[in-house]
Amino acid sequence: MAMKSNKRFAKLRRYGIAIVAAIAGVGGVAGNLGSIVDLWDKVTGSSASVSGEALPSVDIGGTWQGEVTYDWGDKHTETFVFRLEDNEVIGTASFLQAKRGILDGKMSGDKLTFVTRTQERLGDEPWKEVEHRYRGTVSQDEIRFILQTVGGYSSHVPVEFVAKRVSK
Structure with a gap:
C-alpha cells in the first residue's frame, strides 16, 4: 500500500515539476531544472524519487x-x-x-x-x-x-x- 502511494506521489511530483517548469519558462524566470526541483521540494516538503525507482522501504542506516x-x-x-x-x-x-x-x-x-x-x-x-x-x-x-x-x-x-x- 505504501509503495503504491509512493509511486503515485512520485508521478504527481513529476507532473508538478513539469508545470512549474512550464510556468517558469513562460514567465521568463531565470534558473534551471535543479532549482525548480528544489523549489518544488520546499513547497511540497518532499524528496521523492523522480527517476522511476521505488523509494527505500526500510531505513538501512x-x-x-x-x-x-x-x-x-x-x-x-x-x-x-x-x-x-x-x-x-x-x-x-x-x-x-x-x-x-x-x-x-x-x-x-x-x-x-x-x-x-x-x-x-x-x-x-x-x-x-x-x-x-x-x-x-x-x-x-x-x-x-x-x-x-x-x-x-x-x-x-x-x-x-x-x-x-x-x-x-
Whole structure:
C-alpha cells in the first residue's frame, strides 16, 4: 500500500515539476531544472524519487554484521556501515575483515545493491582488480545477501549470507 502511494506521489511530483517548469519558462524566470526541483521540494516538503525507482522501504542506516563463509572455506564476521541519501547507499563493507568503500550503492524498495573492489596477486604475477557485487533483500533488522566476486586470478561461485543490524 505504501509503495503504491509512493509511486503515485512520485508521478504527481513529476507532473508538478513539469508545470512549474512550464510556468517558469513562460514567465521568463531565470534558473534551471535543479532549482525548480528544489523549489518544488520546499513547497511540497518532499524528496521523492523522480527517476522511476521505488523509494527505500526500510531505513538501512547504521551498522550491520554477518558471518560469511567464502567459497574457499574461510569464515569471517563482516561489518557493513550504511547511510542512505534518497536512493543512494553510502558507507563501508568489510571483505576479509578489511573496510572497503561502497561504490554504486543503490536501494529501491527493499532491494539493496552495491560494489566494493580489492586487488589480488598470485606469486610474482601483477596485481589484478577484483570486484565484489552485493545484492541484498532487506526486512526490518536483517539483510539476505548474495555476494558475487569477479575478476582476479580465481573464479568464484555466489556466496549467500545474512547480516543483522547491530546499531542504528
